[in-house]
Amino acid sequence: MQQDKTWGNRIFDFVNHGLLLLIGIVTVIPFIYILAVSFTSPHEVAKGGFILFPKEFSLAAYRYIFSTDTLIRSLGVSVYITVIGTFINLLFTSLMAYPLSRRYLRGRQPILLGVLFTMLFSGGMIPTYFVVKSLHLTDTLWSLMLPTAISAFNLIVLKNFFQAIPDELEDAAKIDGCNDVSVLFRIVLPLSMPAMATFSLFYAVAHWNSFFSAVIYINDSEKWPVQVWLREIVILAQSRIGDTSIEETEIQPLTIRMAVIVFSTIPIMLVYPFLQKHFAKGVMLGSVKG
Amino acid sequence: MKAETAARTRPATRSDKNLLWRDIIKNRWLYIMLIPGMLYFVIFKYIPMYGITMAFQDYTPYKGILGSDWVGFKHFQRFFGEPQFWTLFRNTFLLAIYNIVFFFPLPIVLALMMNEVRRERFKRFVQTLVYVPHFVSWVVVVGVFYMLFTTEGGAINELLYNLTGQKVAFLLEPGWFRTMIVGQSIWKEVGWGTIIFLAALSGVDTQLYEAARIDGANRWRQTWHITLPAIRSTIVILLILRLGNFLDTGFEQIFLMLTPTNRDVGEVFDTYVYTKGLTQAQYSYSAAVGLFKSVVGLALVLGANTMAKKFGEEGVY
Numbered sequence: 001m002q003q004d005k006t007w008g009n010r011i012f013d014f015v016n017h018g019l020l021l022l023i024g025i026v027t028v029i030p031f032i033y034i035l036a037v038s039f040t041s042p043h044e045v046a047k048g049g050f051i052l053f054p055k056e057f058s059l060a061a062y063r064y065i066f067s068t069d070t071l072i073r074s075l076g077v078s079v080y081i082t083v084i085g086t087f088i089n090l091l092f093t094s095l096m097a098y099p100l101s102r103r104y105l106r107g108r109q110p111i112l113l114g115v116l117f118t119m120l121f122s123g124g125m126i127p128t129y130f131v132v133k134s135l136h137l138t139d140t141l142w143s144l145m146l147p148t149a150i151s152a153f154n155l156i157v158l159k160n161f162f163q164a165i166p167d168e169l170e171d172a173a174k175i176d177g178c179n180d181v182s183v184l185f186r187i188v189l190p191l192s193m194p195a196m197a198t199f200s201l202f203y204a205v206a207h208w209n210s211f212f213s214a215v216i217y218i219n220d221s222e223k224w225p226v227q228v229w230l231r232e233i234v235i236l237a238q239s240r241i242g243d244t245s246i247e248e249t250e251i252q253p254l255t256i257r258m259a260v261i262v263f264s265t266i267p268i269m270l271v272y273p274f275l276q277k278h279f280a281k282g283v284m285l286g287s288v289k290g
Numbered sequence: 291m292k293a294e295t296a297a298r299t300r301p302a303t304r305s306d307k308n309l310l311w312r313d314i315i316k317n318r319w320l321y322i323m324l325i326p327g328m329l330y331f332v333i334f335k336y337i338p339m340y341g342i343t344m345a346f347q348d349y350t351p352y353k354g355i356l357g358s359d360w361v362g363f364k365h366f367q368r369f370f371g372e373p374q375f376w377t378l379f380r381n382t383f384l385l386a387i388y389n390i391v392f393f394f395p396l397p398i399v400l401a402l403m404m405n406e407v408r409r410e411r412f413k414r415f416v417q418t419l420v421y422v423p424h425f426v427s428w429v430v431v432v433g434v435f436y437m438l439f440t441t442e443g444g445a446i447n448e449l450l451y452n453l454t455g456q457k458v459a460f461l462l463e464p465g466w467f468r469t470m471i472v473g474q475s476i477w478k479e480v481g482w483g484t485i486i487f488l489a490a491l492s493g494v495d496t497q498l499y500e501a502a503r504i505d506g507a508n509r510w511r512q513t514w515h516i517t518l519p520a521i522r523s524t525i526v527i528l529l530i531l532r533l534g535n536f537l538d539t540g541f542e543q544i545f546l547m548l549t550p551t552n553r554d555v556g557e558v559f560d561t562y563v564y565t566k567g568l569t570q571a572q573y574s575y576s577a578a579v580g581l582f583k584s585v586v587g588l589a590l591v592l593g594a595n596t597m598a599k600k601f602g603e604e605g606v607y
Binding site: 012013016017019020021023024025028030033034037045095096098102105106111121122125126127130146149150179180181212230234254257268272275276280 | 310313314317319320321322323324326327328330331333334335336337338339340341342344351400403404406407412415416417418419420421422423424425426427428429430432433434436437438443445477481485508509541542545546560563564567568573576577580581583584588591592
């Protein structure tokens with residue numbers, strides 16, 4: 001909205017712009033700091049101070065990371081569960097959302113209610129743990145993908161999205177000899193590409209960032225995703241400082257810890273432009289009721 | 291489509307049963323497509339709900355749910371009798387209150403500030419910056435805080451040391467625990483929280499502002515009389531929703547922030563379930579605690595939803 005060009009308004013605009021800029025910069029400064037320190041020589045870090053640009057540039061931390069295979073392996077695990085997990089999410093969610101979007105389907109309402117109820121009430125951590133365990137999924141990567149195969153919320157939103165696609169398209173495809181499965185894969189999904197892109201991002205970010213399932217279900221440290229290692233190296237090591245039972249050498253230098261943070265965040269930052277755009281849309285998608 | 295109308299218009303006869311079968315056979319592919327999803331919900335959502343029965347047993351994995359002994363409300367009695375119960379209650383309650391008081395208003399303020407910016411590019415630039423932390427994991431957020439606030443070379447403490455000659459053990463001192471938690475939430479989610487308000491604000495008719503300006507209303511009055519009323523219902527519903535999720539204090543975050551020194555102020559219901567159940571193998575007891583939390587949570591959500599409807603909002607369920 002256009003405001004009068006009074007002095008009061010000008011001062012207000014100046015202060016407002018300044019504050020917003022400050023808030024924005026303060027928000028991202030910690031990331032820049034961590035990125036900078038990870039590229040700084042341990043010698044300069046030891047001198048202390050707030051480093052936003054390394055004076056003594058060094059790749060030592062990254063060289064160390066690449067020399068150990070634990071971290072590289074955990075990155076591989078994370079990539080694996082993100083790719084396969086997201087594929088499972090999309091397949092399961094769209095397969096279920098499509099029939100539920102057909103208003104004429106008998107039994108649709110009770111199933112929808114059953115789905116909604118899981119958003120309100122859950123068995124909780126312990127009973128779920130025993131289900132996963134009795135299926136012999138613990139210590140396998142399936143335990144990180146199958147128990148979260150469908151998000152009830154995403155399912156409902158996608159169902160509403162499918163519902164908005166005109167029935168005439170379905171009728172026409174059926175006259176041409178398509179069955180319901182091919183209607184979904186040849187007509188409905190291609191028409192829903194923007195929504196599917198948004199959902200793949202939702203699911204993929206959730207997979208990449210999840211760590212607690214792995215803490216519960218996976219004991220074998222060779223199968224840990226990168227977030228679990230990150231916790232191990234950055235947070236647990238830190239809180240053990242002062243604990244005399246821990247050898248000093250088990251605590252990694254600051255630069256290496258920061259390099260681990262950078263590594264586990266890079267994929268997110270690479271897709272950030274898409275994330276920002278589609279997620280903002282996704283927030284609004286969710287607010288459409290049906 | 292046709293079958294549905296046919297079923298509705300025809301009087302109920304015996305042929306209805308045949309019609310049902312015809313319908314199911316006709317839509318067999320749709321039903322087949324439902325199977326994987328239904329299996330998922332049954333296996334990973336409804337069987338665990340049945341598994342809650344272990345809260346009323348002395349469950350041992352060896353005997354299983356069907357073979358373990360029933361003990362009624364023993365575990366609940368133990369839980370309500372423990373001094374821990376009140377600690378958990380207080381910690382959960384305080385964290386929730388802190389979040390509502392210190393976190394909740396900030397996205398509104400930030401959205402109002404952004405709304406006053408007319409240069410679209412500047413606005414988008416600021417949005418790009420403040421959305422970033424939302425996308426990183428809690429492990430990274432807590433890790434970053436650890437790196438910044440540690441007394442062993444953390445930037446904040448270095449700065450403090452240069453200014454005052456003292457260091458503060460932000461991460462070890464229990465007194466700082468809640469501040470750290472709320473601080474992390476603010477950093478991670480305030481920017482992102484503006485989206486919903488900005489969307490509501492974008493729907494405001496700009497003519498209203500013009501009319502107000504002609505009537506001599508300055509910027510503050512325009513904000514007070516036009517902008518705020520436009521997002522009032524959004525604020526109310528978000529606040530109610532927040533109250534409905536009162537017990538959900540951000541499990542992952544707290545789990546990551548817990549250390550032996552701050553357990554007294556940091557332990558909440560969810561983390562207690564984890565500690566008792568999965569690290570100390572008191573399965574039935576922790577399932578009982580989990581059930582207590584779920585039931586109270588459900589009541590709060592339903593109560594909040596009813597409240598939202600009373601306020602003339604649509605409600606969520």
